[in-house]
Structures are given as structure tokens and as C-alpha cells.
Amino acid sequence: MDKTQEDAAQPPAIIDLEASGFGRGSYPIEVGFALEDRQVHSFLIRPAQSWTHWSEEAEKIHGISRAQLQEHGLNPREIALKMNELLAGKTLYSDAWSFDSSWIGRLFDEAELIQRFRIETVNKLLNEAQMEAWHDTKQHLWDELNVGRHRAANDVKVLQETFLRVTQS
Template sequence: MRRHHEEGVHPVSLPVLLDIEASGFGRGSYPIEVGLARADGTRCAFLIQPADTWTHWDAKAELLHGISRARLIREGYPAVEVARWLNDELAEIGVAYSDSWGYDNTWLALLFDQAGMLPRFRLEALRRLLSEAQMMLWRETKEQVVHDYDIRRHRAGDDARLLQLTYSETLRLAAE
């Protein structure tokens, strides 16, 4: 795969991608890290301190993302600060995209509810942006991007950037 652009430098604006890592899946799970890949290709992420009522913990999820509950308590930011940051980042753009909309939207709602705030943006499913040709290229291209860019999986900022790079590359390949 050819790299057409240096990391963070793109001639066209890319969609903003959002990814959330969580304490597990299903009932009782909650967001532990939120990450963004911005339109200019830069990325950022914040760990989230668990609220007192957020007690669910899945050891299998911890094996994937490598973030311990103790680390969240020690290094995470309160939900209100993370929600405020997301609104500051995304209010003007108005939309971010996720490849796991069902889960991420639920965890985002939980975060904003805990913060006592409303999001000033909406979260949309990434597949709404993809052409049929991009969808057909997605899996193989994503694996190649992980390899080419040496991306660490299951961390919110890196996963958001992976999705954004995969989107960009499938767009390029579909146009060829």
C-alpha cells in the first residue's frame, strides 16, 4: 500500500472519527476512554474516571485494551471534563462517525448523562459515508493500514485514526 500523505497532513478534510473503549460489553458497561481522529488527521484521547455507580468490569475487555480500573481512577478525567472537551471539539463540526455506532452511542449517552450535559454534536454510523466499493475493500484495507502504520489496536485514539486512514485509503482505491 502506498502512503500518499504524511501522518496528520491531508489535502482534503477527512471525516472526524470517534472511538470509545469500555469496561466490557452489555448491561452495566461504561466508557473508559474516548478518542478522536480530527479532520486534519491528528488524534487525541482521554481516559475517563469511573463514576461511583460504574462498577462493572470485564477482565477480558481489560486484556484487549490494556487499561486497568486502577489506572482509570488514578489517571482518568471526570465525565464532566471529557463531555465538555467533546463538545468543545465537535460542536462546530456538528458530527462525528463511529464504526460501532450502537455501542459507542450508548456509551456516549452514558458519559453525557453522568456529566449532566447534552452533546452539541451527533454521532453517526461510519457506514453511512461508505460506498459499496469502499465496503468491499474495507476489511483487507484495514488490515493493511494496521500493518503499514504500526497501529496499536483497542486504544480509542489509535482506533479512531485507524478508521480514518482506512476510510481515506478505501476512498482512494475505489476511485482507481
Template sequence: MMTVPIVIAFEASGFGRGSYPVEVGFSQRHGEGWCSLIRPEHDWNLWDEIAAGLHQIPREILVANGNPVRMVAEQLNSQLDGYTVYTDGWVHDYILMARLFEAAACSPNFRLADLREIISPQQESMWQATKIQVEDELNLARHRASNEARILQLTWLRTFDACRILH
């Protein structure tokens, strides 16, 4: 029996090498969300205006209101301890997660996995249309990590349920 996956998303300072996490959020099995801004470390300097335009979080806000990397890593470990947590951008998010935990001088005690591991070919065929429908229904004003995680989780759930009904 498949359970609803916990889905995590990271927002980044840029799209390439040298980018760092600026926000992390996840949606738990029953839809409870959690999100945190991340205060940049002193050597995290890359700032891409295109990425900033997407997540709409000014660097000044991160510096003033972001949580220290150690605190964010500890909160993630506390809430996700022992779980497998899924992402739709495994390579990118793995690098961001590693950067966060390296800066916090600790290791994640949860497993980050690619959402594609638990998406069937039937789900994949209806994924994009379902995701657009979920986004439209939720009508979220801001692009945030926890919102993105919830969209992905609901898309997975709806496509999973649709495939069960079809069979």
C-alpha cells in the same frame, strides 16, 4: 465534495449492559488525535476482564489518572462543536456516549453517526483488506481509542481515494 470524516472511538469496561466508557478518542480531519481516560463514576461497577485485556487499561489507572466525566464531556463538546462525528460501532458507542454525557449532566453538541452512512459498496468491498494494511503500516503497540479512530479514518480515506481512481 466529500471531506475527510472525523472518527471517534470509545473503549468500554465491558461488552454488554452496564458497561461504561473508560476511554474516548478521535481523529480530526487532518489526522490530529485526541484521547482521554475517563474516571469511573461511583456507580459504574461492571468490569469485564476480557474487555480490560483488549484495551489494557487497569481500573486502578482509570481511578487514579482518568479525567472526570464532566471534563471529558466539555472537552468533546469544545472540540467537536457542530460536527458530525463517525464511528464504526454506532449502537455501542452511542450508548457509551450517552452514559458519559448523562453522568456529566450535559448533552453532546455534536452528532454521532454510523460510519456506514458514508461508505459506498465499492469501499465496503475493499474495507477489511485496507484496514489490515493500515494496521500493519501504523504498527501501533497499544489498542487505544484514538489509535482505533485513526485506523478507521485512514481506512475510509484510502478506500474513498481508491474508488475515485477506479472511476
């Protein structure tokens, strides 16, 4: 495999977050990212004391309870430090950029740290035909892989594979 083929087979770093809800006042409760080498990291986030918003509808979707976050989550500063250590200088891509970048901003604000990586929309890497194929390809992969949705670690794996399929077809 030559260098060009090797680069084409390597997916971009992908990030995904789950949150306490969908609207104003929502905050991140889980972050996952898959690096270019497909290594996946995922962390539950213990809510800061001032983070009180909670949506039962969102909990039904992601299946993460407040009790799980209290018991197994790390505090926002611990996660922000880990993310900066693992992601410094990188650009990660999201298929829900406006939500994910907002929730990462909230995490780093709470941690009182400067974010040392960037988040961009995955659309910047895709042409029009690839963007049109994105949703159906992702849906097909969910069915094919039969893994739980709306958990950050699973989502980033599916998003990376979606990227590879739409860009290599």
C-alpha cells in the same frame, strides 16, 4: 490541487471508544477522536461511582486497568465539557456506531450535559464496494502501521486512514 481534490483528501472526523466490557452495564473508559485536520484528542475516563461493571476479558483487549483510570482519568463531566467545546456542531463517524453512541450517551447522562455534536455510522459515507473493502483495508493498515490496537487514539488514526484508502482507490 483544486478545491474538489482538497476535499477528497480530507477525512471525516472519527470517534472511537474503549469500554469496561461488552454487554449490559458497560461504560466508556477511553474516548478518542480525530478531527478533519487529523488532530487527535484522547481521554481516559475515571468511572463514576455507580459504574461498577468490569470485564477482565475487555481489559485484556484494551490493556487499560481500573487503577490507570483512577490515577489518570478525568471525570465524565470534565470530558463531556471538553468534547462539547471541541466538537460543537460537528458530526463524527464511527465504525462501531451502536456501541460508541451508546457509551457517549452514558457519558453525557452521567455528566448531566446535552451532547452538542452528532455521531453517525461511517457506512453513511461509503458505497457498497467501499464498505466491502473496509475490513480488509483496516486489517492491512494495522499490520502496516504496527501500532497498538484498542486504544482510542491509535484506532481513530487507523480509521481515518482506512477511510482515505477505501474512498480513493
